Amino acid sequence: MNVIAPAITLSTSFRPKTRLGFNTxxxxxxxxxxxxxxxxxxxxxxxxxxxxYQSGWAYQRHFDHYLSSPLPFFAAAGQHTKHITLxxxxxxxxxxxxxxxxxxxxxxxxxIGGRLELAISTGANAAFDAVFGTVDTDARTEAKRxxxxxxxxxxxxVLHTVAGAGQGAxxxxxxxxxPHSPTLRSRIRQGSASLGSAVQAAELGIGLISGTVQHDHAxxxxxxxxxxxxxxxFRSTWRETWGTEPPSVAVAASILVGTTAELREKYAAYDLxxxxxxxxxxxxxxxxxxxxxxxGAQISxxxxxxxxxxxxxxxxxxxxxAADEIVLFLPPxxxxxxxxxxxxxxxxxxxxxxxWTPAA
Numbered sequence: 001m002n003v004i005a006p007a008i009t010l011s012t013s014f015r016p017k018t019r020l021g022f023n024t025x026x027x028x029x030x031x032x033x034x035x036x037x038x039x040x041x042x043x044x045x046x047x048x049x050x051x052x053y054q055s056g057w058a059y060q061r062h063f064d065h066y067l068s069s070p071l072p073f074f075a076a077a078g079q080h081t082k083h084i085t086l087x088x089x090x091x092x093x094x095x096x097x098x099x100x101x102x103x104x105x106x107x108x109x110x111x112i113g114g115r116l117e118l119a120i121s122t123g124a125n126a127a128f129d130a131v132f133g134t135v136d137t138d139a140r141t142e143a144k145r146x147x148x149x150x151x152x153x154x155x156x157x158v159l160h161t162v163a164g165a166g167q168g169a170x171x172x173x174x175x176x177x178x179p180h181s182p183t184l185r186s187r188i189r190q191g192s193a194s195l196g197s198a199v200q201a202a203e204l205g206i207g208l209i210s211g212t213v214q215h216d217h218a219x220x221x222x223x224x225x226x227x228x229x230x231x232x233x234f235r236s237t238w239r240e241t242w243g244t245e246p247p248s249v250a251v252a253a254s255i256l257v258g259t260t261a262e263l264r265e266k267y268a269a270y271d272l273x274x275x276x277x278x279x280x281x282x283x284x285x286x287x288x289x290x291x292x293x294x295x296g297a298q299i300s301x302x303x304x305x306x307x308x309x310x311x312x313x314x315x316x317x318x319x320x321x322a323a324d325e326i327v328l329f330l331p332p333x334x335x336x337x338x339x340x341x342x343x344x345x346x347x348x349x350x351x352x353x354x355x356w357t358p359a360a
Contacts, residue, residue, distance in 0.1 A: 016355025021055030052358020078112025090191030227319025
């Protein structure tokens with residue numbers, strides 16, 4: 001592939017992309033089955049690392065044809081890669097035991113050499129309460145409580161001091177999560193779908209990754225405009241709260257570079273599917289049809305076309321311009337070969353003109 005987009009001078013409002021990532025659901029269909037889907041997922045991470053991608057992300061989704069338990073997958077993928085960071089985007093805290101998650105995260109991070117990045121969220125799916133159990137408070141309040149407990153656990157705080165004999169540890173012992181990865185907390189992000197969650201991330205002192213669904217945007221405000229406003233709120237709140245420069249912000253986006261007429265037609269069809277079916281678009285064979293898109297929510301646009309057309313669209317999108325890292329959101333129904341083609345065409349054409357350079 002030798003198609004290279006022309007050199008473009010970036011505007012002062014466009015932040016050069018220091019990192020490039022991708023987001024996969026590690027999906028599987030009824031024909032090949034989950035074992036093949038997991039193996040293909042590992043091959044995808046290996047291919048991305050060879051292409052110079054700095055990060056790879058996997059989406060967690062329960063009870064469907066997608067990855068439900070990211071940490072064992074990352075522990076496996078980490079044995080086949082050396083440099084690329086491995087991240088969850090996102091893990092809903094409402095359905096996690098925060099201490100067990102902290103233990104699993106610390107173990108995984110140490111196994112893969114400190115390359116784990118966890119994106120967590122405080123959203124919830126009411127349909128899952130019947131399985132995971134109801135709570136006395138509302139789902140978001142409970143998710144925030146578990147998030148706070150999780151952050152304390154991975155920081156290495158004392159979770160309990162043994163008060164008497166017979167508790168399985170000496171009296172006075174201070175119980176902390178082990179094994180402990182001392183730098184893991186610096187690699188925790190909040191998966192954000194609203195300005196409020198972006199502000200919360202800054203107040204907690206964790207990073208930000210902006211997803212492909214939004215809530216609470218103003219009337220007439222585009223997806224990119226609201227995304228840029230949320231990113232600016234995160235950065236300004238971080239500076240006010242911590243007095244330092246905020247960490248890099250990642251943005252997930254569907255950027256499908258069509259280097260042939262056939263691919264451009266295929267990606268245009270995916271765009272139409274996203275615009276007409278919303279979150280139900282692009283499902284592998286056998287996957288469940290999700291519930292209707294929440295009222296007032298909007299999904300991110302699909303940037304597709306020739307390399308020049310995609311580059312122009314990306315440069316002119318306020319949300320992508322404001323981000324430090326772009327994470328390519330891969331269509332869930334695409335197979336391994338289709339996804340590798342997407343990864344390859346993006347880095348061979350558009351990405352260099354965004355200020356990006358591949359990892360060594």
